[in-house]
Amino acid sequence: MRIALGTVQWGLDYGISNINGIPSDKELRLILSKADQNDISVFDTSSIYGNSELRLGDNYSNKRKIVTKVGELNGDSLKTSLLRSLKRLKSSNIYGYLFHKPEILLNNNYLWEDMKMLKLSGMTKKIGYSVYEPNELEILINKKMIPDIVQIPYSLLDRKFESYLNFLKEKKIEIHVRSIFLQGLYFKKISELGEKFKSLRAAFKELDLIKAKYGFSILDLALGFVKMNKAIDRIIIGVETQEQLCSILNSYSSNLPLKVFEDIRKIKIKDIFILNPVNW
Numbered sequence: 586m587r588i589a590l591g592t593v594q595w596g597l598d599y600g601i602s603n604i605n606g607i608p609s610d611k612e613l614r615l616i617l618s619k620a621d622q623n624d625i626s627v628f629d630t631s632s633i634y635g636n637s638e639l640r641l642g643d644n645y646s647n648k649r650k651i652v653t654k655v656g657e658l659n660g661d662s663l664k665t666s667l668l669r670s671l672k673r674l675k676s677s678n679i680y681g682y683l684f685h686k687p688e689i690l691l692n693n694n695y696l697w698e699d700m701k702m703l704k705l706s707g708m709t710k711k712i713g714y715s716v717y718e719p720n721e722l723e724i725l726i727n728k729k730m731i732p733d734i735v736q737i738p739y740s741l742l743d744r745k746f747e748s749y750l751n752f753l754k755e756k757k758i759e760i761h762v763r764s765i766f767l768q769g770l771y772f773k774k775i776s777e778l779g780e781k782f783k784s785l786r787a788a789f790k791e792l793d794l795i796k797a798k799y800g801f802s803i804l805d806l807a808l809g810f811v812k813m814n815k816a817i818d819r820i821i822i823g824v825e826t827q828e829q830l831c832s833i834l835n836s837y838s839s840n841l842p843l844k845v846f847e848d849i850r851k852i853k854i855k856d857i858f859i860l861n862p863v864n865w
């Protein structure tokens with residue numbers, strides 16, 4: 586199972602149209618048991634996702650592979666920051682430790698050596714970073730900071746990292762993708778896009794035509810498009826409800842005909858700036 590669960594939604598009020606809000610403890614337990622039943626083993630969290638790490642710790646299971654991330658260090662050492670996360674996660678070690686934002690590493694290159702020491706210490710099995718733009722990845726790789734795990738945004742219309750995937754695979758780097766639903770934006774109707782996203786109206790129109798032509802939902806298209814890229818190791822998805830996870834699991838088991846993706850790939854986006862949620 587390549588689906589992984591993102592957890593910002595469990596610690597912060599997040600998502601473009603989040604009508605559900607942060608899941609209750611009861612709802613979170615339902616989401617986690619559904620995940621366990623379906624071999625979803627990887628969970629993406631961060632020290633800057635509110636009490637998301639704490640909630641994962643409260644529902645600790647040694648079956649889970651936790652990837653957490655360091656945001657700002659605020660004068661602390663990387664080791665101190667990881668020890669804090671491990672305490673919240675009620676774990677002695679984790680599957681992956683990533684820099685949440687590339688800047689922290691780009692401005693403090695020595696932190697990569699510190700990160701490698703944490704791996705050698707056994708506190709984390711893998712190390713890496715999360716990036717937003719291809720040039721950040723290029724700079725880090727050129728600085729010989731070769732990660733075990735890299736997290737990138739990737740989705741139907743946001744394909745800016747696609748040409749890097751094979752290179753990352755050759756280097757045996759584990760690829761985690763996020764924002765496959767563009768933080769929920771793909772679930773919006775064109776009439777709900779508003780002024781900010783008007784540059785995406787034409788593309789959403791084409792997606793509507795593809796949905797009608799083949800009889801698939803936007804969930805099927807968004808998940809199917811990412812799923813068919815075999816270079817991707819983990820597909821990180823954010824959910825607030827068990828129901829959302831169930832519909833994702835149902836869709837994940839269906840296979841879309843190749844011609845659907847040929848049509849999707851014909852959709853050209855001029856304004857790629859708007860595809861990065863940082864710019865919203």
Ligand SMILES: NC(=O)c1ccc[n+]([C@@H]2O[C@H](COP(=O)([O-])OP(=O)(O)OC[C@H]3O[C@@H](n4cnc5c(N)ncnc54)[C@H](OP(=O)(O)O)[C@@H]3O)[C@@H](O)[C@H]2O)c1
Binds near residue numbers: 603716829833
């Ligand atoms: N820099 C980083 O490292 C970074 C940045 C962003 C995210 N992340 C990680 O990625 C995870 C996923 O977040 P994302 O931004 O990538 O979001 P996403 O997975 O693209 O979209 C998640 C949103 O899609 C909607 N959704 C999910 N399942 C649905 C369903 N079955 N039906 C209808 N709507 C559904 C929900 O939004 P609504 O309920 O609002 O519709 C949900 O909040 C986060 O939890 C976090 O772990 C990491």
